[in-house]
Amino acid sequence: xxxxxxxxxxxxxxxxxxxxxxxxxxxxxxxxxxxxxxxxxxxxxxxxxxxxxxxxxxxxxxxxxxxxxxxxxxxxxxxxxxxxxxxxxxxxxxxxxxxxxxxxxxxxxxxxxxxxxxxxxxxxxxxxxxxxxxxxxxxxxxxxxxxxxxxxxxxxxxxxxxxxxxxxxxxxxxxxxxxxxxxxxxxxxxxxxxxxxxxxxxxxxxxxxxxxxxxxxxxxxxxxxxxxxxxxxxxxxxxxxxxxxxxxxxxxxxxxxxxxxxxxxxxxxxxxxxxxxxxxxxxxxxxxxxxxxxxxxxxxxxxxxxxxxxxxxxxxxxxxxxxxxxxxxxxxxxxxxxxxxxxxxxxxxxxxxxxxxxxxxxxxxxxxxxxxx
Amino acid sequence: xxxxxxxxxxxxxxxxxxxxxxxxxxxxxxxxxxxxxxxxxxxxxxxxxxxxxxxxxxxxxxxxxxxxxxxxxxxxxxxxxxxxxxxxxxxxxxxxxxxxxxxxxxxxxxxxxxxxxxxxxxxxxxxxxxxxxxxxxxxxxxxxxxxxxxxxxxxxxxxxxxxxxxxxxxxxxxxxxxxxxxxxxxxxxxxxxxxxxxxxxxxxxxxxxxxxxxxxxxxxxxxxxxxxxxxxxxxxxxxxxxxxxxxxxxxxxxxxxxxxxxxxxxxxxxxxxxxxxxxxxxxxxxxxxxxxxxxxxxxxxxxxxxxxxxxxxxxxxxxxxxxxxxxxxxxxxxxxxxxxxxxxxxxxxxxxxxxxxxxxxxxxxxxxxxxxx
Numbered sequence: 001x002x003x004x005x006x007x008x009x010x011x012x013x014x015x016x017x018x019x020x021x022x023x024x025x026x027x028x029x030x031x032x033x034x035x036x037x038x039x040x041x042x043x044x045x046x047x048x049x050x051x052x053x054x055x056x057x058x059x060x061x062x063x064x065x066x067x068x069x070x071x072x073x074x075x076x077x078x079x080x081x082x083x084x085x086x087x088x089x090x091x092x093x094x095x096x097x098x099x100x101x102x103x104x105x106x107x108x109x110x111x112x113x114x115x116x117x118x119x120x121x122x123x124x125x126x127x128x129x130x131x132x133x134x135x136x137x138x139x140x141x142x143x144x145x146x147x148x149x150x151x152x153x154x155x156x157x158x159x160x161x162x163x164x165x166x167x168x169x170x171x172x173x174x175x176x177x178x179x180x181x182x183x184x185x186x187x188x189x190x191x192x193x194x195x196x197x198x199x200x201x202x203x204x205x206x207x208x209x210x211x212x213x214x215x216x217x218x219x220x221x222x223x224x225x226x227x228x229x230x231x232x233x234x235x236x237x238x239x240x241x242x243x244x245x246x247x248x249x250x251x252x253x254x255x256x257x258x259x260x261x262x263x264x265x266x267x268x269x270x271x272x273x274x275x276x277x278x279x280x281x282x283x284x285x286x287x288x289x290x291x292x293x294x295x296x297x298x299x300x301x302x303x304x305x306x307x308x309x310x311x312x313x314x315x316x317x318x319x320x321x322x323x324x325x326x327x328x329x330x331x332x333x334x335x336x337x338x339x340x341x342x343x344x345x346x347x348x349x350x351x352x353x354x355x356x357x358x359x360x361x362x363x364x365x366x367x368x369x370x371x372x373x
Numbered sequence: 374x375x376x377x378x379x380x381x382x383x384x385x386x387x388x389x390x391x392x393x394x395x396x397x398x399x400x401x402x403x404x405x406x407x408x409x410x411x412x413x414x415x416x417x418x419x420x421x422x423x424x425x426x427x428x429x430x431x432x433x434x435x436x437x438x439x440x441x442x443x444x445x446x447x448x449x450x451x452x453x454x455x456x457x458x459x460x461x462x463x464x465x466x467x468x469x470x471x472x473x474x475x476x477x478x479x480x481x482x483x484x485x486x487x488x489x490x491x492x493x494x495x496x497x498x499x500x501x502x503x504x505x506x507x508x509x510x511x512x513x514x515x516x517x518x519x520x521x522x523x524x525x526x527x528x529x530x531x532x533x534x535x536x537x538x539x540x541x542x543x544x545x546x547x548x549x550x551x552x553x554x555x556x557x558x559x560x561x562x563x564x565x566x567x568x569x570x571x572x573x574x575x576x577x578x579x580x581x582x583x584x585x586x587x588x589x590x591x592x593x594x595x596x597x598x599x600x601x602x603x604x605x606x607x608x609x610x611x612x613x614x615x616x617x618x619x620x621x622x623x624x625x626x627x628x629x630x631x632x633x634x635x636x637x638x639x640x641x642x643x644x645x646x647x648x649x650x651x652x653x654x655x656x657x658x659x660x661x662x663x664x665x666x667x668x669x670x671x672x673x674x675x676x677x678x679x680x681x682x683x684x685x686x687x688x689x690x691x692x693x694x695x696x697x698x699x700x701x702x703x704x705x706x707x708x709x710x711x712x713x714x715x716x717x718x719x720x721x722x723x724x725x726x727x728x729x730x731x732x733x734x735x736x737x738x739x740x741x742x743x744x745x746x
Contacts, residue, residue, distance in 0.1 A: 042694065046701040049686070071694045075670060079690060087686045297448060313422070313460045317452060321415065321444045328419040328701060 004212040015358035025143040032265035055340040065097030073139035081141030093144040130174040147175035154222040161193030185212040203238035232262035276334035286370030308340035377585040388731035405638035428713040438470030446512035454514030466517040503547040520548035527595040534566030558585040576611035605635035649707035659743030681713035
């Protein structure tokens with residue numbers, strides 16, 4: 001058990017390297033493995049908090065970069081924090097905004113102190129430092145917070161990966177030193193690009209910080225899946241067994257099924273909500289694009305094996321009609337289903353792990369789930 | 374009681390000329406006065422059927438013109454009708470599509486037989502006749518159906534209004550003759566543009582058809598509100614007391630409060646859902662535009678006097694943030710509130726009528742509700 005009350009991670013069972021656990025936070029206990037819906041702008045797109053409860057969400061993400069720019073941390077603090085502002089009383093995780101600064105913002109300059117960037121909304125200049133990000137996250141008040149890190153792309157030279165890793169580690173030290181709220185769990189982030197040795201070293205160095213959880217960042221940025229699995233395989237034993245492991249930005253069903261097999265506990269990704277808005281829904285057989293003419297008269301549910309409210313109520317033909325006529329209800333229903341699907345998927349993995357039969361579950365679902373689409 | 378089983382209208386109480394009643398249909402009883410949300414394309418924009426039940430909707434509209442073009446009546450019939458297709462098990466009303474043909478379609482030609490028009494979606498040529506519209510509506514399967522009528526604009530010469538009225542009456546005869554389904558109530562539509570004498574004549578002629586309900590069409594198309602009230606005042610006594618009266622296309626709270634005073638029972642309008650999508654919400658004091666900077670830090674509900682789920686859960690500051698960041702949840706929450714507001718508004722009128730105090734209610738709410746915005 002980690003010595004960071006009110007946070008702790010109970011490892012309940014292993015099946016191979018897959019883990020089932022309970023992550024205790026000030027706003028409730030999270031059963032792992034767990035998929036966390038992304039609520040970038042203090043809203044999981046198209047969903048109410050009640051929808052999220054009904055589809056089984058245990059924790060949602062907020063994005064520090066977006067919320068810092070709009071509506072700003074002062075307003076959210078005045079509203080009583082992010083939980084009160086968005087009316088979500090279960091756990092929240094905020095990322096550091098680092099990934100967005102490097103991918104969305106007009107980057108001005110990164111130096112040892114931090115990053116200067118321009119807002120993509122109004123061009124205004126802003127600076128993030130490890131300390132200012134911790135301060136913003138304190139105003140937002142999430143249960144789990146991420147430190148500012150240096151993100152690199154794919155491919156990446158080992159020398160560049162080393163420089164980014166070293167700065168990420170120094171920024172982590174500054175983040176730890178600037179923390180003030182004991183009711184927020186700061187995770188360390190394992191970087192190191194696509195170099196297995198560097199990743200293993202990073203995992204050991206992050207573990208040495210003895211933080212309440214460890215994140216694995218900088219993956220799924222264009223590298224082959226095999227590279228990601230190789231890294232997960234290599235670092236699993238270097239990570240503390242009694243802390244939750246969060247693989248950042250991964251959300252495809254087959255990737256989740258593989259990553260849990262390497263001992264990952266927590267996931268987030270905008271994929272299920274983003275593709276839902278284009279009419280793409282998950283099924284046990286793979287993704288389906290409802291805009292396809294093949295579904296025009298298809299009176300079956302989105303996924304015939306799904307028991308969610310949307311699948312119990314509406315047909316593919318109806319939801320396709322909503323997308324073809326640009327009705328908002330289409331993205332809303334597809335979002336609900338996709339989030340339910342992924343969360344149910346992680347619940348199934350949890351039950352399989354608790355029952356000691358994770359490998360059989362994994363083989364069976366991966367044999368059926370088509371990834372060729 | 375009207376001799377059109379399974380349809381009947383029980384007049385329960387009057388307060389002045391305002392009426393409270395029960396309209397029996399195959400899918401349930403509608404308490405009047407009643408506001409009917411508009412679900413043009415087999416969906417009340419952004420709402421699920423469950424939302425509609427929770428906000429108190431008793432009946433929703435579908436639009437024959439839109440549903441004829443997309444997805445087409447054959448698909449909806451194959452799905453088991455509009456109720457099954459959109460998963461709404463309470464009453465539905467379909468309009469005739471006449472108004473849309475005259476306002477949205479690229480009109481090719483109107484003659485005694487019907488209208489030829491081009492689809493605004495793909496330019497394809499289509500013909501509506503009174504008979505074909507009844508046939509489409511039979512495929513859709515709504516409880517209440519409207520006949521094809523001839524719509525005119527404002528202003529309108531009396532001679533033109535007379536021609537349109539005469540054709541509308543001949544088309545009503547053909548609609549009545551082509552009806553096949555006894556489980557659908559065909560209403561007659563009172564036209565006559567803005568000429569009080571013509572309107573009174575039309576009301577008497579429609580009443581003579583002895584149909585299960587009467588609609589009042591062609592109003593709120595640009596004329597001053599005083600003209601609409603003068604017409605409602607003039608025709609009230611010419612309409613059968615034992616049939617529901619439906620004022621088409623009226624949805625502003627103050628207009629509803631006035632029209633009920635002239636004996637109107639049913640209303641529909643896209644206004645509450647359309648303005649909701651732009652950030653405008655109804656309050657007891659009038660409309661509020663949430664995009665206004667004045668609400669940036671306003672932690673009060675959308676309407677401090679409203680008890681709907683949205684007002685119980687979220688602040689103006691939060692919903693404004695959703696609109697400023699183009700989040701779908703903004704239109705969704707504003708739509709829910711506006712529909713709840715109008716439906717609660719008609720429920721209050723009903724209670725006031727049953728209590729014999731409608732005039733006092735009307736004076737009180739109209740004194741407070743600001744229409745200047």
